[in-house]
Amino acid sequence: MTQRRGTIVLDPGHGGTVKVGGSSPNNATSPSGVLEKNITLQMAFLTRDAVQRRAQAEGHDVRIVLTRESDVNLGLAQRAQVAQAHGANLFLSIHCNASDGHNARGVETLVRPTAADNPNHADDAAFATTIQNAVFMTIKKADPATKNRGVKEQQLGVLRDHDLGPNVRACLVELEFIDIPAVDALLNVGPAHGKTRAEIADALAGALIESLPVA
Numbered sequence: 001m002t003q004r005r006g007t008i009v010l011d012p013g014h015g016g017t018v019k020v021g022g023s024s025p026n027n028a029t030s031p032s033g034v035l036e037k038n039i040t041l042q043m044a045f046l047t048r049d050a051v052q053r054r055a056q057a058e059g060h061d062v063r064i065v066l067t068r069e070s071d072v073n074l075g076l077a078q079r080a081q082v083a084q085a086h087g088a089n090l091f092l093s094i095h096c097n098a099s100d101g102h103n104a105r106g107v108e109t110l111v112r113p114t115a116a117d118n119p120n121h122a123d124d125a126a127f128a129t130t131i132q133n134a135v136f137m138t139i140k141k142a143d144p145a146t147k148n149r150g151v152k153e154q155q156l157g158v159l160r161d162h163d164l165g166p167n168v169r170a171c172l173v174e175l176e177f178i179d180i181p182a183v184d185a186l187l188n189v190g191p192a193h194g195k196t197r198a199e200i201a202d203a204l205a206g207a208l209i210e211s212l213p214v215a
């Protein structure tokens, strides 16, 4: 086991009740009424726990910080600046998608394109691929109907290097389309949803630790 060390910032998407600095309070809502802003926060808590558990068991030296720990909203730049303030190595923003009636399924991970002032695009893309594969393989085991939508480029305000700091590897994962009933069962209301959420968090933890510098 290669020992890793560094600082991870997790960013649970959305929060609160009003739009702040380009960040909407909530986007996706599941058929059973679960809000994206609450799933993202719960997944960040589970992922933090899983990172700490793995770090202790495997001997990594990892600090992990959340941009928010309650139902509040922060602006996009403000979220990214948490990485800069903590000298983070990695920044992962956690979101869920909405299909908006188009019946879409799957996992995707987003990075800022090189053309959008992203000097460490190759690093970001490698990090995003590790995150994407870990989450996709885990969800596929629980539900073969999911899809690997891959790593995509998008000019996201929360991933600006200007705010993150120049050498932070950053991406945004969209965990699945929570407005689809099958996904609502998978992640929110079905008999195994707690187990599936924990498995996704553990997969994220493994991918995050693997993406840190060697100690």
Ligand SMILES: [Zn+2]
Binding pocket: 013, 014, 027, 028, 036, 095, 096
């Ligand atoms: Zn979102």
